[in-house]
Amino acid sequence: MEPSQKVQPGGSERPQDESGLVLRLDRLRPEKRIMTAKPQAAKAAPAAIPNLPQHEPVEPEKKPKAPLPRETKKTVVYRSKRLHGLSQRVRNGISGTVMSLLAIVLLPTVAAGLYFAFVATPQYVSEFRFSVRPSDATQFQASVALESALIISNSYIVAEYSASRETVDALEKTVGLREIYSNEGIDYLSRLDPDASVEQLVSYWKNRITTHFDMATGISTIAVSAFTPEDALKITQELQLLCEKLVNDLSEKARKTQMAFAQSELDLAEQRLKDARDRDVALRAGQQSVDATKEAEGKLQLAARLRSNLSDLQSEFVTLSSYLDASSPKIAYLKKQIAAAEQQVANLQAQVGGGDDGSGTMSANDATRISQFEASKTDIDIATKLYQSSLQNYETARMKANSNQLYLATFIHPNIAQLAAYPRIFVDTFVFFLCTLGAWIVLTLIYYSVRDHA
Structure with a gap:
């Protein structure tokens, strides 16, 4: 800050710079006024005596007593460079901060709101809920932790499988996944490119499927979104069949693995008995x-x-x-x-x-x-x-092994949606606003930090 002092008699004049921080000392102590007035009067008296010849004695004229100086007001002005620069920018036009706020936050939020309200194609959701259970739960009564670990592991396997490329390939063969999501009636930002690669199709499919597993109840939820209620229902029903087939295949593989050792031991014993009998006959x-x-x-x-x-x-x-x-x-x-x-x-x-x-x-x-x-x-x-x-x-x-078999217990089957679940105009717009506002704040802080340290 740059201090500058101006003494204005009577306080009639105002500082030229109104943007600075002003500290005014309007009144002084009386003792100091008297002490400053007497020297001024003493100095003023000799200046008023005319130059007379020395041979003519002249009685000194009695001059009227000099009036006391008027009380003065002092104004001390402290100027801030940052505030002064801000005032100059305000007087010159809109600041860069406001322009960046408009460009990064306000205008994109308005555009997003218009897109969600008038352009975005409605999306319908169909879901099914299930739990992976053992066929004979009585054998796990002595070990609840073992049953919980088995359910959690297989539930996560089903969730990962539903978003995998193998699932996408199976759905492409059965329901035509690419054709459904690349329909011309879908808006450009939500539509799948008809010439998209398999990897792009898998990435797009991951944005259209939602999986959730409740650790407390062991219930899994898989929801699929599409741009018509019929397509959402058709895809969800086929996905349910694929998940059931996956669980059955895993159960059958575990059963065969569990019986493989017993089967090998039985084969060895049978062969040993045959060899002994052959030697006896010989x-x-x-x-x-x-x-x-x-x-x-x-x-x-x-x-x-x-x-x-x-x-x-x-x-x-x-x-x-x-x-x-x-x-x-x-x-x-x-x-x-x-x-x-x-x-x-x-x-x-x-x-x-x-x-x-x-x-x-x-x-x-x-x-x-x-x-x-x-x-x-x-x-x-x-x-x-x-x-x-x-x-x-x-x-x-x-x-x-037969008692250890798993099965997919579906208790909420896929249904056709009546209302569109997306877009949620106000919620999505507000979320977009918060995201852009957060980005603008971070960029602004970075800019001022770099500028102050430059």
Whole structure:
């Protein structure tokens, strides 16, 4: 600020610059007025005495007492450069700030209001509400957090899918999305370019769809806007079918993934059982025996009976030989029976495969055959039990997977709109005004900040 001081007697004159900040000191203390008046009078008296010759004494003339000076008023003016410049701009015309306000805020707001009121094509909205639920909610009673996480995850999946390119491609094939939104009856700013690329179509579709998920209730809302009620209803119904198909596909994929391990274990157990049975059949065919164990037991029993008969014959022969002649027919007959019994035992031992060591035990060949047969039987038993366990696990997994299936529970279906939802003339215009006003304030602050620091 530049201070400048002007003393105006009587305060009759006004400052030339009315735009400055004026501080007036209109009254002074009386003591100071008297002190300033006496020196002025003393100085004025000698100036009033005429120059006389020195040889003529002259009595000094009595001059009238000089009047006291009038009370003066002092005005101190402080000028502000910024206020002075503002006053100059106001006197010269409209300031740049006002011009920028008109250009950035007022005129665009008026144009936006006229567009919303007379140019913009009405938009109609159709929506549906749903919740992604498990088919059997009783299994989640012990874990509410697990059920909530499952519902939230799948709901967000549906919301993201509804705005994806895959959805746009499916709707383009079924309802002709590009043709609907590029109709000539739609205003230029809202109409889709008929030659738009797929990426531009997806970006345009994201502006025509609204998704919302309520965390408290688990309810999802999908709304679609179009420029006729019929188009909005048709698109929303087809989008609902796509979302239901998505949930069903996800559920089926989860079910197959959950059953894949059980199915693989069942296949392994079944193959193991088949291999064990094939080895057993090959072993039986190689041994030419249905049951080597039972055959060996039969041979042992037959051999025991033959040995018992042979022992009886030999005992009778010894007894008869003690008192009969060797040429007796009875002795000859016993010799023939003993020889026949010994031949039968020898033949049986040959069939068994190695003879007898005299203690009534089997040969090593029969033991090997029975050992192989028992090992094959054990493998079959283990493979059978493993197969039964795998089959039971598979059934359990199948029942659990079926109970874990998800479905899209739609409780509010799409309906045809009666009134246009957009544009909201006053609300949209006011929002546009607030946006432009905020932009103007930011730009103005940036301009003055740069100018003050330049």
